[in-house]
Amino acid sequence: MPLLMAFRRYWAIVFFAVLTLPTIGLLTPDLPAPMRTVIAPEARWWTKATERLDPYINNVFGFRGAVLSAHNTYEKWIGGSGSARVISGEGGALFLGENQxxxxxxxxxxxxxxxxxxxxxxxxxxxxxxxxxxxxxxxxxxxxxxxxxxxxxxxxxxxxxxxxxxxxxxxxxxxxxxxxxxxxxxxxxxxxxxxxxxxxxxxxxxxxxxxxxxxxxxxxxxxxxxxxxxxxxxxxxxxxxxxxxxxxxxxxxxxxxxxxxxxxxxxxxxxxxxxxxxxxxxxxxxxxxxxxxxxxxxxxxxxxxxxxxxxxxxxxxxxxxxxxxxxxxxxxxxxxxxxxxxxxxxxxxxxxxxxxxxxxxxxxxxxxxxxxxxxx
Structure with missing residues (x-):
């Protein structure tokens, strides 16, 4: 019996394509997105990867603009709090996150x-x-x-x-x-x-x-x-x-x-x-x-x-x-x-x-x- 039956092979191709989408997204044009808030991984990130590397990955994943745009649309649709409209700065200062x-x-x-x-x-x-x-x-x-x-x-x-x-x-x-x-x-x-x-x-x-x-x-x-x-x-x-x-x-x-x-x-x-x-x-x-x-x-x-x-x-x-x-x-x-x-x-x-x-x-x-x- 073959390892994968014929109809399952097509599904395998689909699953493989989905898994590679984030990588493809790094190399293809994307929608405009908010600027990245983390520029580079922290020093010695490999010692605490979840804590020190994840924030960087969250800023550079493929199709970031499309994903964030979809998220913002969904938040508006459900009547979100609007906290994304405000940027927190140093010393308690707040800044407008709208109008670019x-x-x-x-x-x-x-x-x-x-x-x-x-x-x-x-x-x-x-x-x-x-x-x-x-x-x-x-x-x-x-x-x-x-x-x-x-x-x-x-x-x-x-x-x-x-x-x-x-x-x-x-x-x-x-x-x-x-x-x-x-x-x-x-x-x-x-x-x-x-x-x-x-x-x-x-x-x-x-x-x-x-x-x-x-x-x-x-x-x-x-x-x-x-x-x-x-x-x-x-x-x-x-x-x-x-x-x-x-x-x-x-x-x-x-x-x-x-x-x-x-x-x-x-x-x-x-x-x-x-x-x-x-x-x-x-x-x-x-x-x-x-x-x-x-x-x-x-x-x-x-x-x-x-x-x-x-x-x-x-x-x-x-x-x-x-x-x-x-x-x-x-x-x-x-x-x-x-x-x-x-x-x-x-x-x-x-x-x-x-x-x-x-x-x-x-x-x-x-x-x-x-x-x-x-x-x-």
Whole structure:
């Protein structure tokens, strides 16, 4: 009797092929996957292979991208906790695991075509403001991953490459002669006086927001509009919540954040100001790149303040939406804020408002354009 009957031989081939799939996967193209968190096996891994080698194998197995993609799809389908949306770093710091922000900040993700669209948009906005007789500046609030790079997990710091998209935009705008402020060195220098970014939240704190505001005003030739930190920011106090902490499904952290409460009149209250209506044609929530609820949390707002000052318009996102309201109300005769909509904002709003100063301020992770101004 033959060792394997004819019909069993086919099954043997199938089983053998399945067993060799992981090896084949190491040599064939794969789907994109999260970066590997273990770069190499630990020293003397053979003495404790299960403990020292398994983490490395779990990062380099064949078809890793396809497997992890399938796992993520399944987790969403069953309503998983969402903890994969948050990356844990050093010293209790948390980082966003979405929007490819980590890969972008460390130069693993570079999209030249979309970056060039952002540079082109900056040049168009500068030309428009010159036509209107006003001043323009392009700023990019860095991702938390960029601002707190030293708190990223070691594997992420190991993967850092240059140029990043931030680098390319900075160089492109400089080449085109578009006013631009690189906030990265300013944010880094600001750390000498205390935290400038939250570690339990995706945003900067009031110190970081004020550094950026003052830099923007200086860049448009209005250093007289800058605000001293001692006048605008109160004494630090603990902050026990943050959007990243909520996304991780936790209610408290062993390492509290630091909050710098704003002082009056820079606290952002708009009571008593005259609202400006009809300045912006609002788009749907999907155009913000940030809303997952179907409800737009980034409705534009504008006010006349009743005192002298330039008319200031900001096209930004959550980093400027409320962080800057108190500064704008104190320094402008009228101000208007609207969301950039991934470059698809209402262009005609500029003509309606006629700003003296225009600041374009997309956060780093929302820097690449998804379309042209006015597009739906």
């Amino acid at each position: 922000a980590l890969e972008q900040s460390i130069g693993q993700l570079v999209r030249p075509q979309k970056v060039e669209m952002a540079v082109d948009l900056g040049a168009r906005l500068d030309a428009e403001m010159r036509r209107l007789g006003g001043r323009f500046v392009f700023i990019i609030p860095p991702n938390g991953h960029t601002a707190n790079f030293d708190l990223l997990p070691a594997y992420a710091r190991h993967h850092k490459r240059t140029p990043t998209e931030y680098d390319l935009v900075a160089e492109g705008l400089k080449t085109r002669g578009v006013p631009f402020v690189d906030l990265r060195p300013l944010i880094e220098a600001g750390k000498a006086g205390g935290p400038v970014y939250y570690i339990l939240d995706t945003h900067w704190n009031q110190r970081g927001a004020l550094i950026a505001f003052n830099a923007a005003m200086a860049a448009v030739g209005r250093p007289d509009l800058e605000i001293a930190a001692k006048d605008a920011i109160g004494a630090p106090r603990p902050r026990l919540q943050g959007d990243l902490l909520r996304m991780k499904g936790e209610t408290r952290s062993d390492t509290p954040d630091v909050l710098y409460p704003p002082k009056a009149p820079y606290a952002g209250a708009t009571d008593g100001l005259k609202p400006l209506a009809g300045m912006v044609k609002e788009n749907s929530a999907r155009d913000t790149g940030e809303s997952a609820t179907g409800r737009d949390p980034f409705v534009s707002h504008g006010f006349e303040t009743g005192h002298d000052g330039p008319r200031i318009m900001v096209i930004g996102d959550s980093f400027t939406q409320h962080f800057w309201d108190g500064y704008l109300a104190a320094r402008a005769s009228a101000f208007l804020w609207m969301h950039h909509r991934l470059c698809r904002f209402d262009w005609e709003a500029i003509q309606r408002f006629k700003p003296d100063i225009l600041v374009y301020a997309p956060t780093e992770r929302f820097l690449p354009c998804a379309g042209q101004p006015g597009a739906k």
